[in-house]
Amino acid sequence: MLLDQYLLGPHAKLHEAISALEQGPVKLCVIVDEQGKVIRTVTNGDVRRALLQGLDLDSPVTDFPGQHPILLPDDASDADALATLDEHSIDVVVLVDENGRPTRFIDRLSLSKMLYLSPPHMGNGEAGYVQLAFEENYVAPAGSNLTAFESALCAFSGRKHALAVSSGTAGLHLALRVLDITAGDRVYVSDLTFVASVQPILYEQATPVLIDAEPVTWNMSPQALGRALARDAAAGTLPKAIIVVHLYGQSADMDAIMALANQYEVPVVEDAAESLGATYGNLASGAHGLLSVYSFNGNKIITTSGGGALMSDRADLMARAQKLSTQGRDDAEHYQHTEIAYNYRMSNVLAGIGRGQLEVLNERVAARRAIYDRYVEGLGDIPGLGFQAECTNSQGNRWLTVISLDPDQVPLHVYQLMRALRNNGVETRPAWKPMQMQPLLAGAEFEPHSLDESVGTSVFLRTLCLPSGSAMSVKEQDGVIASIRSVLSEGFAS
Ligand SMILES: Cc1ncc(COP(=O)(O)O)c(C=O)c1O
Known part of the structure; x- marks a missing residue:
């Protein structure tokens, strides 16, 4: 970390050092000479000592009580930096290039940070699209970000229709609802997955049948699927849907799975929550089943902080999903409702984050x-x-x-x-x-x-x-x- 705001020239005054120290999280400023080489550093302690010695606010910082700046070469490792911080009981160290010019800081706080599994990674465009929602005063659910985000999702995945919703789980729930899955219906689902693949089956009091993984990609085993379908076909208990997960972003064997699903005429819902941006054959992951779902949860490859999308080429199913995602209002001028529905739509503000994220x-x-x-x-x-x-x-x-x-x-x-x-x-x-x-x-x-x-x-x-x-x-x-x-x-x- 090195921000220009912490750099001061050789003629800087005490009051400028105080302002620089107040600006940001790093409690250190660096005084450089005309060539940009470090002369010294100034901390709050240096300021205090200077004032105690009678220097006034217009005194040049170079008049401060002497100090040899503690510097490290720019290629120093985090471990070197930590050792230096400990040795000198300081919180920030300055790294310099071969000419003694500062290149960055390393501070104790950043060193002590945990390296997380999959934190959000914003691009440059998201804030602008969020700002747009404010400018258009479309902080309300629908708006231009939502429409543009859904079009961009269609363009990216090659699917005809997208419905942006509040979570991937909501998308899966809508998929089951538009397939008319109700209490007692059997639904096959990958066994090795996050619980969200299964919860919507339970919401509808349908019966999950857990299909094991295969040992290579750890995705749904076509071998297990074929055995289960053959047995259930013979018993007259075929499932009403198969939910296939693409685990950790790697696609399941969709040729084999789709061939089996087509043979037994069972619709496939792809749980592509983790696999946006992956491909299988010539198509995007999530472009193979009748319906598919992406997640934009905070830990996913791109995020809207929380959100998801239901995708399909079938206009009729998607129109039904759209209605169910907005409380199922009937086509009437007044508020009339005939079926259980949800408040699942993504907000226009979050869709703005999604637009920026899709670009990267x-x-x-x-x-x-x-x-x-x-x-x-x-x-x-x-x-x-x-x-x-x-x-x-x-x-x-x-x-x-x-x-x-x-x-x-x-x-x-x-x-x-x-x-x-x-x-x-x-x-x-x-x-x-x-x-x-x-x-x-x-x-x-x-x-x-x-x-x-x-x-x-x-x-x-x-x-x-x-x-x-x-x-x-x-x-x-x-x-x-x-x-x-x-x-x-x-x-x-x-
Ligand atoms: C495989 C799988 N399915 C479904 C979901 C649900 O997505 P969301 O968290 O957006 O509801 C997730 C992620 O959270 C997931 O990893």
Whole structure:
């Protein structure tokens, strides 16, 4: 961090130093000579001492009691910086280039920050679109941002219709409602997923049937799906929908899944909450099923702080979803309602954030894929450490990089690694706990990948999601890689 506001020239006065110190979070200003080289730094303590010695507000800062500035070369690591801060009992250190010119600060606060799994990453356009909503006084639900956001979503995904809603979960709920799923209907859903894929089935008191993952991409197993469909077709209990999740941004095997769904004439809802920006075949992830859902939750590849979208090529289904998302008002001049509906529409203000975020989506995908590549490069040689694979014919968005540790080769459980990394300031998370293991779904039907193997359970027990935020620097990522290597090597040594 280095902001011009903290730099002062050689003739700066005491009162200018006081103003600079008051401006921002960094309680230090840097005095540079005519060539921009650091002469000294000034802290609140220096100001206090100068006043006590009788200097007045117009005294030049170069008259302050002497001090050798504490400087570090610009390529110093965070660890070097921390050691320097500790050694001199200071909170900020200035880094300089080879000519002694300041390049940035490192302060204690930024060093102590946790590196999070997937924090929001704003671009340059979002604030302008939000401002537009204020200028147009369309802080109310609908407005030009909402229309433009939905058009941009259609253009990006290749789908004909988009309905921006308050969350991905709301989008999934609407998908089930427009498919007329009601109490007692069977709905197949990926077992290895976040609970939001399943909750809307429960809202409607329908019956979830949990379909296991396959061992390569950890997405819905076509093998398990085919077995379940054949059995249910024979029994006359086919599901009314199949909800397929694209886990951590990597697509499920949609050719195989769509072929089975078409064979048994069961509509597919893609839970593409995590996979916006991924592709499968020539199409965007979320462009294969009858309906699909994206999420713009704060941790997703792009965010509207909270939000989602329902997508489809079917105008009739989307018109129904639109009505259900706005309290189901009938076509009458007065307020008339004949069915249960919701207040699910996204606000025009949040759609403004979405417009800006969509403009940088391709960059975000490229950044997350590069992060994945660097993890593979930095960790791929560790025996027993693996990564979630991409389905052939697809390109994931690598929303999260997920590693697996083979218990036969790695002497640490992923939770031990997770806790050690937390102590090093690195947030990681276990993979989603499969739905079949959730108390909420106790007793739910489960179709395993093979008759003697539950893939979802073993994935859950040995995987960890790594920090994957698109704003993470190479240096930060190198720190994560070094931390993992060091924790694991201690485990191997013990
Ligand atoms: C697989 C999956 N489905 C659904 C959702 C629900 O999205 P939202 O949080 O926007 O409701 C999420 C994320 O939160 C998710 O990861």
